[in-house]
Amino acid sequence: MKIERIETFLVPPRWLFCRIETSDGVVGWGEPVVEGRAEVVQTAIEVLSEYLIGQDPLQIERHWQVLSKGGFYRGGPVLSSAVAGLDHALWDLAGKVYGAPVASLLGGRVRDRVRVYAWVGGDEPAAVADQVFEQVEAGMTAVKMNGSGRISPSPSVAEINDIVARLGAARGALGDTRDVAIDLHGRVGVAGARRILRAVEDLQPLFVEEPVLPEHMAHLAEVVSTSTVPVALGERLYHRADFLAPLNAGVAVVQPDVSHAGGISELRRIAVLADTHGAMVAPHCPLGPISLAASLQVAFATPNFLIQEQSRGIHYNVASDLTSYVTDPAPFTWVNGHAEWNPLPGLGVTVDEAAVRAAAKTGHAWRNPVWTHEDGSFAEW
Numbered sequence: 001m002k003i004e005r006i007e008t009f010l011v012p013p014r015w016l017f018c019r020i021e022t023s024d025g026v027v028g029w030g031e032p033v034v035e036g037r038a039e040v041v042q043t044a045i046e047v048l049s050e051y052l053i054g055q056d057p058l059q060i061e062r063h064w065q066v067l068s069k070g071g072f073y074r075g076g077p078v079l080s081s082a083v084a085g086l087d088h089a090l091w092d093l094a095g096k097v098y099g100a101p102v103a104s105l106l107g108g109r110v111r112d113r114v115r116v117y118a119w120v121g122g123d124e125p126a127a128v129a130d131q132v133f134e135q136v137e138a139g140m141t142a143v144k145m146n147g148s149g150r151i152s153p154s155p156s157v158a159e160i161n162d163i164v165a166r167l168g169a170a171r172g173a174l175g176d177t178r179d180v181a182i183d184l185h186g187r188v189g190v191a192g193a194r195r196i197l198r199a200v201e202d203l204q205p206l207f208v209e210e211p212v213l214p215e216h217m218a219h220l221a222e223v224v225s226t227s228t229v230p231v232a233l234g235e236r237l238y239h240r241a242d243f244l245a246p247l248n249a250g251v252a253v254v255q256p257d258v259s260h261a262g263g264i265s266e267l268r269r270i271a272v273l274a275d276t277h278g279a280m281v282a283p284h285c286p287l288g289p290i291s292l293a294a295s296l297q298v299a300f301a302t303p304n305f306l307i308q309e310q311s312r313g314i315h316y317n318v319a320s321d322l323t324s325y326v327t328d329p330a331p332f333t334w335v336n337g338h339a340e341w342n343p344l345p346g347l348g349v350t351v352d353e354a355a356v357r358a359a360a361k362t363g364h365a366w367r368n369p370v371w372t373h374e375d376g377s378f379a380e381w
């Protein structure tokens with residue numbers, strides 16, 4: 001069996017899928033994307049396909065080594081995301097050939113269900129509480145919210161109080177048996193992050209995500225030691241070596257993205273590295289169905305897994321959602337806030353190929369918003 005054809009599909013709302021077909025007619029799907037830079041990753045896939053065509057698809061690790069390192073230059077979001085999508089497709093293919101879910105090929109499942117969280121929005125505390133109640137009624141046991149919208153790198157008392165009020169509203173609606181996490185998106189500086197962590201400490205969030213940007217890693221240990229709040233990060237890191245510094249700084253939770261950090265193969269290695277530091281894994285995934293399916297396979301097979309992000313109903317997905325490109329939404333139907341074990345082979349989802357081909361005719365040109373502060377200078381989104 002040889003790899004015969006590799007195609008990519010740019011589909012709304014902001015995703016890129018890849019499809020690998022073998023000489024035996026077996027097909028594997030992957031999701032190689034950097035949100036807002038999808039066309040760049042698409043071109044990287046074209047270049048990497050030169051190597052893969054004609055290869056045995058079952059030698060996944062051999063191909064991962066060549067795809068990641070064979071160009072001399074390596075790493076970074078674009079190349080690591082291209083490798084990630086191809087890696088998903090190869091694992092999907094292998095699962096279909098062997099007749100087993102990817103989690104079974106990774107050593108078998110270590111849990112029977114996978115906890116997921118839902119995103120909630122709301123600018124005012126009352127609106128936050130309303131959205132949290134909706135999720136509690138839907139059976140969710142955890143939610144995540146943005147700490148703030150646009151915020152000064154050196155936040156004011158009012159800005160910090162606003163974060164505390166909204167988080168407090170969420171905590172009030174959730175009670176003590178459910179969890180809330182907040183995402184700061186690296187929007188504030190090191191000192192601001194330390195103030196915020198102290199301010200939210202009594203509300204006991206599950207974690208505070210990206211309190212500072214990855215480029216401020218040198219000061220991460222100070223940020224972590226500011227409070228008892230678990231610090232999480234990793235959506236903008238792309239290789240196991242990138243995770244060494246934050247793990248040494250004491251982060252409690254790492255959040256590699258299966259579509260950015262080298263795919264299923266590398267996510268497994270990052271999880272093991274985190275385990276050696278006593279840290280948990282909560283894979284980042286505000287993306288599409290193939291990325292989430294790949295994340296769930298890792299979650300089922302990874303002992304130090306904490307919780308899975310997922311994008312069902314997320315604000316990015318306006319015209320299309322997680323279930324728009326699969327023939328059966330069951331793998332993404334949460335039962336009491338959890339994904340159930342899914343015995344289907346490969347990644348466990350059946351891609352609706354006709355829907356994908358039709359949507360790719362429209363494609364997309366999604367770009368993230370560019371924010372400015374009141375004085376017109378650039379603001380982190």
Ligand SMILES: [Mg+2]
Nearest residue numbers: 183209210235
């Ligand atoms: Mg985030």
